[in-house]
Amino acid sequence: xxxxxxxxxxxxxxxxxxxxxxxxxxxxxxxxxxxxxxxxxxxxxxxxxxxxxxxxxxxxxxxxxxxxxxxxxxxxxxxxxxxxxxxxxxxxxxxxxxxxxxxxxxxxxxxxxxxxxxxxxxxxxxxx
Numbered sequence: 001x002x003x004x005x006x007x008x009x010x011x012x013x014x015x016x017x018x019x020x021x022x023x024x025x026x027x028x029x030x031x032x033x034x035x036x037x038x039x040x041x042x043x044x045x046x047x048x049x050x051x052x053x054x055x056x057x058x059x060x061x062x063x064x065x066x067x068x069x070x071x072x073x074x075x076x077x078x079x080x081x082x083x084x085x086x087x088x089x090x091x092x093x094x095x096x097x098x099x100x101x102x103x104x105x106x107x108x109x110x111x112x113x114x115x116x117x118x119x120x121x122x123x124x125x126x127x128x
Contacts, residue, residue: 002054009087010046011083016028017047017050036048049084
């Protein structure tokens with residue numbers, strides 16, 4: 001589940017991600033696993049978001065997942081932000097999401113994701 005979410009958030013760049021015994025995140029590079037600390041802040045944040053969502057799904061398989069995001073996209077560039085919002089739109093119907101952001105781009109993106117998720121929820125509930 002973690003690798004699947006990581007692949008979606010990173011547009012397939014990191015599709016083999018694991019949590020080590022010391023709870024650090026590692027990813028498969030060309031030949032071996034490397035620690036997430038070697039990545040840029042934006043990429044590391046993508047993998048941490050994937051981990052938070054994967055762990056939440058494990059604990060809340062059949063219930064709405066409560067998610068608290070504090071400045072979740074602070075180090076995201078526009079491409080990363082679009083990937084993250086796309087993934088959140090896909091799973092938002094099963095989330096109870098609270099987010100805090102100091103940037104207008106993040107706030108707008110999350111508001112747009114909520115509207116899109118609510119719109120798709122209404123469509124699926126109406127049977128269209």
